[in-house]
Amino acid sequence: MLIHPWDAPHEDTEWQTWPAAHDFGRLAVNGPPGEPPAVQPLRFAYDAGRAEVVAHLARPNPLWAALQADPQVLLSVVDDYVYVPGPWQPAPGTPAEHGVPTSFYAAVQLRCTAHVVDDPAEKADLLNRRLGHFQPAGGSAPATPGGPPYGRMLPGIRGLRLEVTGVRAKFTYAGHKPEEVQERIASAPARRRGPRDSAAREHLLRRRHS
Numbered sequence: 001m002l003i004h005p006w007d008a009p010h011e012d013t014e015w016q017t018w019p020a021a022h023d024f025g026r027l028a029v030n031g032p033p034g035e036p037p038a039v040q041p042l043r044f045a046y047d048a049g050r051a052e053v054v055a056h057l058a059r060p061n062p063l064w065a066a067l068q069a070d071p072q073v074l075l076s077v078v079d080d081y082v083y084v085p086g087p088w089q090p091a092p093g094t095p096a097e098h099g100v101p102t103s104f105y106a107a108v109q110l111r112c113t114a115h116v117v118d119d120p121a122e123k124a125d126l127l128n129r130r131l132g133h134f135q136p137a138g139g140s141a142p143a144t145p146g147g148p149p150y151g152r153m154l155p156g157i158r159g160l161r162l163e164v165t166g167v168r169a170k171f172t173y174a175g176h177k178p179e180e181v182q183e184r185i186a187s188a189p190a191r192r193r194g195p196r197d198s199a200a201r202e203h204l205l206r207r208r209h210s
Contacts, residue, residue: 001109001168006175010210015108015169018077019046022106023133025077027055027162029063029114030070038066042075044162045133046110053112053162054126064116064158071114075162080199081105084174088188092180104173104200111166117159120145126159173204182208 009015019025027040040063044055053075057063067073082104090099117123127143127150143150174182186204189197 001107001170003168003170004172004176007170007172009169009171010207014171014210015167016048018106018169019108019110020048020133022077022079022108025075027063028074028076029066030072031066032069038063044075045130047129051164053110053160053164054129055160055162056117056123056126056130056157057160059156059158061158067114067116067160073112073114073162075110075112076107077109078105078107080196080203082189082194082196082200084185088185089174089177089181092178104203106171106203107169109168110162110164111168112162112164115161115163117161120154123154123157123159124150126161171203171207173200173207175207179208 023045024041024043027042029038029040031037040057040061042055042057044053046053084102084104086099086101087096088099089102090096117126124143124145131140131143141149143154145151145154174185177185182204186201186208189201
């Protein structure tokens with residue numbers, strides 16, 4: 001992933017807080033010799049304090065063999081993306097029709113070492129950490145080995161801890177454009193009101209003033 005200086009995080013907390021609210025990504029795992037990488041859609045919980053991701057998958061998932069053969073993986077998350085029409089982007093004094101279209105997006109790639117979790121107590125702890133992330137208000141019984149309602153389901157899954165060993169992040173939101181152009185772009189999503197326009201506008205404004 002190419003990261004221009006103007007797209008790089010302004011500080012570590014910028015990328016560290018983002019995956020907590022964008023917790024669905026794609027886990028890329030090296031395939032066996034002669035085969036392409038395997039890519040698994042993954043709902044996860046990111047723990048910045050421990051620098052790790054926790055998740056689980058069904059025991060029959062074919063990904064396990066690849067993970068055990070090579071535990072070095074990449075978790076990729078892309079969101080807050082919008083299409084930016086050319087007329088939003090022309091340089092000052094340039095006709096609107098000469099503007100070049102682009103896309104805005106945020107992306108975080110976590111390079112990780114995968115650890116497979118099979119111990120029932122450790123799996124229950126992992127599930128409870130996930131429940132604490134996705135259901136912080138509660139409403140579900142805790143997972144306990146052998147106890148209701150999840151105990152009988154534990155043998156059917158395997159836990160996954162992803163130890164984060166490297167990070168690449170970018171927030172591409174017109175950071176290299178003149179202030180006049182940034183102001184023009186910032187006003188446009190508020191009028192269009194398309195999916196993710198509000199989030200993209202917030203990124204642009206936040207990064208202008210940070």
